[in-house]
Amino acid sequence: MDRRQQKTRAAIFAAFSTLLAEKNYNKITVQEIIDTANIGRTTFYAHFETKDDLLKALCEDLFGHIVSSAIDCTHTHGLYSEQSAPESVFCHLLQHLQENDKNIIGLLSSESSEIFLRYFKDSLNGLVRSQFVNQNRKNNTDLPQDFLINHISGSFVEMVLWWIKGRMKQKPEELDGYFRAVMEPIL
Amino acid sequence: MDRRQQKTRAAIFAAFSTLLAEKNYNKITVQEIIDTANIGRTTFYAHFETKDDLLKALCEDLFGHIVSSAIDCTHTHGLYSEQSAPESVFCHLLQHLQENDKNIIGLLSSESSEIFLRYFKDSLNGLVRSQFVNQNRKNNTDLPQDFLINHISGSFVEMVLWWIKGRMKQKPEELDGYFRAVMEPIL
């Protein structure tokens, strides 16, 4: 890929992230992104058709990365294989988040956090589902598997949001402990 | 309040809901709302300053209603007072939703469901919190109260979304059972 394209794409992503930290997604105009990224109008539209298109690309970049990193983790350990395993996927995800790679934290604490939260949950849902299938785990409850998967990814994502909004005072391991506690009957 | 105002307000809400069922919130223009509601341009702006303002008013109307109805319920029963009480607040909420009062279901299954989901969760959070304070319940876990409150309302709301997206195949009582099962360690 052309170096110029890479730079432009990065500049647009950066400008978009900056603006998202300042104001709501709906209020951000393409013109502002162009100005902040310091690029030509035509250039923006050569990369993305619309603002929504840009959002989608950013999310894929963000969560594709974080989830694929988590999948590597599941190859060695399951979702929560060992009772005392500190290397659980969830803990790994939390640590990854804390490092604030690609400024996911900034986006998840922005006014438009719901958007990213949904994307995050969808990605996570796929991850949890694949683990459920692989494990072929015996369901010790009579709850539908689909419900459980949704409950796990939903609760995790809501917890992450709570964590971030509360300025991330807990350590990832601590938060992982909370999650284990409330998920105890099903994990 | 003037009869004309009531009619106009209702017409705007109806038009807005209709449009939300068709397309994303971001894509809806004030002009479309005006046309669908079949009112004059000036009239719209006499009622609401912006589209966001309209959204806020609609949400307050929706969730103010549903939550206050749930609060009545908590006066007689706690959140989950009796082991076998079918009149739990959560069950009550689910039944209320199923009746589809004010078309909340339509909005929660729309493309812009995240927006309404957040509003719903915030309302619910207040409800759960007040119950926690009133009960002055002994915490059988060592988890922060704030975390628990967030976990309960978050999980509930995520469950509702799952329910609706899955075409609400379960009965409210059934779903309430699921919720009890996964909330077992803390409720």
Added chain:
DNA sequence: TTTGTTATCGAACACTTTGTTCTCTTTTAT
């Protein structure tokens, strides 16, 4: 029924944003 008040209407307004097209310049890979 009459009267003063008020919501609604519709046209017009300046302004911003959008997405596209054009030509010209610069950068890149080979």
Added chain:
DNA sequence: ATAAAAGAGAACAAAGTGTTCGATAACAAA
């Protein structure tokens, strides 16, 4: 060095925003 590709910048029509104005109709209260 050269051809291909990417970016800059100006200009454009189209659509949406939020406001102002005067005229009309519906309203509540006397």
